[in-house]
Amino acid sequence: MLGIVNRVFLGLVGLVLLVLGGSVLAVGLGAPVPSWWIHDSKHDVLLSNAERTRWRDDGWWWPVVIAVLAVLLLLALWWLVAVLRRRRLAEVLVDTGDGEGALLRGRALENVLTQEAAHIDGVGGAHAHLKGRRGAPEAHVRLALEPHVDPGTTLADFTAGPLTHARTSAGFASLPAEVRLKGVKHGAERVS
Incomplete structure (x- = not known):
């Protein structure tokens, strides 16, 4: 939503500035002055000495x-x-164990977290993205749960499974996560 507001606002501001700037340029180059224009000729100043x-x-x-x-x-x-x-991490610093480090694309780790979380029993959909610093990322995960699932069990399965795999494979001491659970809404089905 914020992106749409930014684009609309920038578009309107840009359009107003383009019209005003183009009008000033056209009048300055000798185009006829429109009746609505605030000045009378191309030699008129923006602010007179008395106004300034x-x-x-x-x-x-x-x-x-x-x-x-x-x-x-x-x-x-x-x-x-x-x-x-940036809303997301572009890359994550992975500890290789030899004192050096390797860079892992943030999207790759997000995709792995999302795919593994979607395979947990009772999860109808998952989405993960990383925030924070590349040396200390934070996972933000949304899980859509089926109606028959216990949220506590699913959260424990996610923590023990995909989150632990991501943390150990990247060599992080910890990988804090904010997990939002939401129920899947199923449409009504006709029974005949």
Whole structure:
């Protein structure tokens, strides 16, 4: 959902900036000025001398301008970090036992966890992804359980099976996991 909101917001902001920038460029190159345009000619300035110096002598003006710009800068930086932050681990550092290390694709370990978890008795579907640092990953797993399954037993089977296999095969001292259990919803079937 956040990705859709980001794309729509970026698209709208980009469209507005493109229209405004293109209009300024067109007027600056000598295109006829539209009736809705805020200036009269290509030699008109954005802010006149009177508009620029209007509040200069008021003591509140510059602190408010600086505060608003600082808040906008912080919001823009927060948004940039949120967009660029990786949601998943691209690679995991595996201990090879010889003092060196090897890199394992994060997706490969996620796929193994997902496939092994899906084979547990009573699990209708599974999905796993890794977060954290590449030397200390954390598994986030969703298991869809069949109606007849005891969640405690399934969780114990997952911990003893796929999670332990992933931890030992990658050589991790621990592999913390957040497991979310959800019941599978079956559609109604007609009995005749």
